[in-house]
Structures are given as structure tokens and as C-alpha cells.
Amino acid sequence: MMLGYYLELAARSLKRNVALSILIVAAVGVGIGAAMTEFSVMRAISGDPVPEKSSRLVVPQIDAWGPDSRQSRSGAAVELPDQLSYRDAMALMTAHQGLRQTAMYGIAPDLTPPRGRPLAASGRATYADFFTMFQAPFRSGGPWSHEDDARGANVVVLSAELADKIFPHIDAVGKTITLDARDYRVVGVLAPWQLVPRIYDMSQAALMEAEDLYLPFSTAIAHQMRHYGHNSCDSTPPAGWEGHLNSECVWIQFWAELPRAGAINDYRQSLLNYAADQRRAGRFHWTPFVQVHTAREWLALKKVVPDEIKLSTLIAFGFLIVCLLNAVGLMLARFAGRAGELGVRRALGASRWNIFCQCMTETVCLGVLGGALGLALTAIGQAGERALAGGDGPVTRLLYSLDTGMVLITAGVAIVATVCSGFYPTWRASRVQPALQLKSD
């Protein structure tokens, strides 16, 4: 087997030319490390948090403000609002056009623990189906019932973190917690759970930490729980909570899960019918206009990757290219230094193809070493970025982590990069003239 022989030759020549070999491996490794550190962040952010459902989870948008609102003063078209008004959200919940659906909004109730000072909790008012739709895993208990949704029961689902904080070492299910001076029964505790990006509510930012607790939407509305999130009004809303609910202000996120991906057209049609009904009822004074986006389209539309991360990824890949050009130069020097040896092999009957294979084996060996170094540097780079991001929150942990996919990608990029950069030097080496080299040495 020639490969074994080539590997032996490669090992021998790597050892003989240590300084140059180390430089090549370092150049490839540093480049790979920098590029992969940045790329892994980009990959994590632009990932699909609900891959099995991303073509069946949809966001409806309704033109509730009319065509005038969709034109800025400069005349440029403005998109439909991301969120729905309370009226529209409730109408869609009642219409029940999807397999499952949920209206929701961010809340921040005060939590009074049995001991110690009260604290502010982040929460989400939503429907029982939320947990199934976004695949939130339960550690114990489960979601509240549809009946709880209907009658606005004082029930709550806690995150693992909050449950462990208030009820250390015991199961929180069945216990009672005090939110905004009202008692709530804990029906379920989630396992640690974080979507990146937090697709179900990106109204403020794409990368937000998952909430501390979840409670029924109808309960939050009945208790007039204040909304924490983005609120947008086309005109001044009437005063008070009722006024807020009846206004055209948009502040509620709405998601529907369709039975199959093809059902999106039916869903759009039903939404269009709803808008037409509203026009007949005298609420809208314009041609009905609606949009329905799947989760995947929504991620693309909302441009979840921040410009800073795109830029640093771009620059890190530029750095990788410079490192590889450097490696090309070093490999040219390396093979040129061995022209004599290769000339002898040619003179002894090795074909150009043999020489090419031998040199390529060496190149791939260097690539593998460079890739290993790159992987180690990626892990170090991620640890550095995690420290810089200041915090050990679940989002940070997910953004800067090395999963199997990332290891495979890094290895692949390293091999492809070295083979590409080694191709020309290898080809040059295989063109060595046997007689000339023998003569001059």
C-alpha cells in the first residue's frame, strides 16, 4: 500500500523540517481558530430553534392601520406591524384556524418569596398550547389545561432556574407562589430551556433570555398585568386598561401551528376573510391586506444576526485567507528546500504522480494538525468571548459552544483549506527535474 509509505515519508519530513512545519500548522491553526470562533456565533444566532416545525409555525400580520400607515414621510413602503392588537389576537384565538395557536405578551410580575426581599420576575402570558408549539420540555408537572385558559385560573409554570431558587431541593409542582400580591398554584416546572433566537417574541431583540415563569393569558388580562415589551400605536389610545384593550395599539405576539406545511394558503385565506369581515363591519376602510410568514421566513425577515457579528465573521474569514496565503508561501519554501530529495526519487523511477501523491499526503497531514490546533483555538476563543460577553446566562452559553456539528465543520474547513493552499506548491514540487537536481548537488 503506497499510502502507508507516503505517511511514513511525511512523518519523517515533518520531523526534519520542524520549524517550517510548525509555522505552517500555526498559520493554518490561527486562521481556522479565528474564523471558526466568529462563525460559530453566527451559526448559533442564525440557526433555526424549532427545526421540526419551522414550516408549520406561522405568524399572521394584519393591516389594521391602513395603507397610509405603511408609507413613511419619504414615501418608502413600511412593513405591516409585527404584532397584533388585543382585538385581532382574541378574534384569531376564537376563530381557531390552526391546529394550535397562542396569543402572548411579556410580563414582569413582582414575586414575593417566602423569605427575603421581593424580586422582579420576567414572565410570559400565553396559552397552554405554547409549550407544545415551541417544544418546551417539562421537568415535572405539565402545562395548565385549556379550561384554566378559559376561566383565567391562577396557575403558573416555572423555569427550572426560578423553581430551584424559590423551592430548593424539592419539587415545586403543587406549591403556591405570590405574584403581584396574588397566589398562584405551580402546575409545572420546565427543564432548562432556551431558544436562540427567542423566535416566539423578537419584538425587542432576537437574543433574549427565556422567561422565569409562564401563566395563562386570560389570567394576565383579567389581573391587568402590565405589558413589558414593544407597544406601538397609530393614534393616541383611549385611557385605562379597557381603552388599551380596545385600541388599535399592537403589542401581542401571535403564533399558529398548522397541521401541515401546505395549509398556509388556507390560513392566509381565512385571515383575509377576517380582514374583509372587519371592513364590512366598518372597522377597516381599505382593501384587506394580510401576510402569513412561516417561522423560517420570519427569521430571515427579522434579520436576527446583528451587523457587528456579520462584520467580525467577515473579517475573521479575511484573516483566514491571509493565513492560508501565508501557508502557501511557507509550503513553497518547504518543498523547494526538498527539491534535491524529490529529484532523487524521480531519478529512481518515481513518476510525477507518485511525487504529487507523496507531497499531498504531507499537506493533508499538516492540514489535520492545523485543524486540531484550530479546534483548540476555537474553544479558547469561545471561552474568551464568553468572558467578554460578561455573564453565564443560557443565551451566552448557547452562543459560544462547540457542538459536534461545529467540530465537523472546523475539521472540514481545515482540510479543504490546506489542500487548496497546498495544491500549487505540491504541483510545483512534482515538476522537479530529476537530472538537474542530481547534477547540482
Next chain:
Amino acid sequence: MLILRSLRRNKIGAALISVQIALTLSIVCNSLSVIQQHLRHMVRPTGFDEANIWTLRNRWIGEPDDLEARVLGDLAALRSLPGVVDAEATNSFPLWGAGWTTGVKLKPDQRFSTAPAAVYIVDEHAMSAFGLKLAAGRWFNASEIGEVGYQEDKYPASVIVTRSFARRLFAHADPLGQVVYFGPQPARVVGIVERAQTPGAAQTQGPAQVEDALFFPYRYLSSDTVYVVRAVPGQLAATMKAAQDKLFQIMPLRVVSSVRTFAQVRHDVYASERKSSLILGIVCGLLLIVTALGVVGLTMYWVAQRRRYIGMRRALGARRGDILWYFHLENLIIAGTGALLGIALGMCGNVWLAGHLALTRMSAEFICGGAAIVLGLSQFAVIWPAWRAASIPPASATRGL
């Protein structure tokens, strides 16, 4: 032109160096221009007396009925603490992130508002509590302070605006005494402050809207407010501790969070800018090192390749200086070509980046300065290999022939 002839023979090597220099130059310049942009953002003043201010977020448990008494009680307690200059309960402050925005009209029947502005709900103490500088007119007096609740639709009869927002509304006309509309009722501009940034100023990229802010003379009655406390210089830490104890002593049923000095607020809000500047800086540093090492490596290779030729030139009377000069000049030609290419590439890259990502255009001086630095680095990298070449003895020309 010996050099050009020898370059022609080492086309690939020379091209490698040129392209590396070009890429390095364009990447480093664009990165530095981004870093410069970040640094400029991070130091923009808010208009507040940042060195002596700290803030906290206060929330009452439930929705109490006696909000006014509670807020007044808290403020009286805070203002009477030793070391406190003044204190204020408001809806937001610069760099806080969350805030209110309202459209401002110049005529009551305008279809679109002239410009949106951030709204701060303040009473007669705010100027001293925030450390604002009045540019013209007056601050609110106690008699014109009304009351406003959360999400309440209410607009005042008098308003104070920042100088930059006044300019946006009235151009060069004197803004004092002008009338603006938030709803159907007119509001008169009674004062102009020198500067006050918006709550979202850190996220605002362009210079335009950073200071589009105005003040409403209201007492903010809400179960969720922010307190801004200004301390006597040197008393910041002491008042932070004393004030929290005092507040919990008055009323334990509250949630106090985000207790931070203004310096900490600024530090937190610009975290991602700082992080990306640092990362770009590190990558640029590595890039310059790798490029310099690349120049060293390839030049060493050429020196080894031309050993006999150098020896021959030395034997034929060339001095050491001639050899040094030869390698430095060769490097200057290669790196210079690369730098020219890099200037073009960097400028194109900058235009593309400015179009696709929020990036300001960099000046020509900037990239030319970068080119000079990269050329200098490249010359520096040649010193050692050139010196090695110059020390090749003339006798080596005869050996091995």
C-alpha cells in the same frame, strides 16, 4: 533593472506577498474605522452629571392606590439624605434603554408628525437631580407640575426641549416661546437644555436622533419608576447604600433592581460595542503579525534560493549595503503594489460594507495612513532576512559550482 527581472522569475512568491499586503491593509483599515466609530459612540456625553449620578428601578408590589404619597415620601427621604444633591422619580433616563416616544407637530391638523422625540416625565427638581445645563429660558416651576400615570393620554401646556431637537423643529428660529402640538392642545416651549440624550441613544447609530428628547412637567405616578439620585462629589457609594436602606425602611413591599452608578449604566449599555472593538482589534493585531511573518518567511526563502547569485555579486564588488538595499527595494516594490491594490480593495470593501451593514465611510487619509503603516511593517520584516543576505560571504559564489 535587475530587481524587476528577478521578480519576474519569482512571480508567484511576489504575488503572494502583494495579495497578503493588500488584504491585510483593507481588512485592518476597515476594522480600525469600525473601532473608531464604536469609540466615538461610547464617549458621547448624555448631558447628565454622570460622575455623580446613580439610579435604581423601583416597583411597588401590586397596584397601590396611594402612589402619590409613596412617591413624594420616597423623594423627600432621598432628598434629605446627607450627601445627596437632589433626587428624581421619572419614567426613564439617557441610556436606560426603555422609554416613551411621542410625535411632535407644529400645527394641530398636521397629518404626520414633524419628528418623534423621547419623553422624560420630570418635576421642578429634575434639572439639579440630573445636572442638566440650561441653554435658554427656564426650568419648570413647582406650580406647573401636573400628574400623569402609566400609559395615560395626557399632554402638558409647557415643555422643555434639547437644543438639538429645537433646531430640528424650528431650524434657526428662536425656539423659546414657540408652540408645538402633541394632541389637539398647544404646548409652549419654555426652556432649552444644552444636551440630553434619549433612552435609546446607545442603539442609535447615526448622529441625528441621539438628542431628540423633551421634558414634560408631570409627577410620574406609576408602580414602576426609575429613581435618579445625584450625590455630592465623592459621596456616590455612601449615598447608594444609605438610600436603599432608607427606602426599605419606609416601605419593605417593593422591588428595587438595577441599582447602578451612571458609569456602570454606560459600561453595560456599550458592552457589545466594546466587545466587538476588542475582537476586531485582536484580529487586526494577529493579521499584522501573520503578514509580517509571511514576509520574513518568503524573503528568507528567496535569500536561500539566491545564495549563489548574492555571493557572485559580492565577489564582483557589490557592498553589503548594496545587498541590503536590494532586498529592501524589492520588498518596497512588492509591498507597494500590494498597498495600492489594498487601497482600492479597502475603499471598495468600505463602500460595500457601508451599504450592507451600518458602517460609516472612512476617509482617504485614513486608508493612506494605514498603507504607510503596512509598508513600514513590511520593511521592518525584511530587515533580518536582508541582513542575513548581506552577510553571505563572497566566497560562497564559488562553492558548489
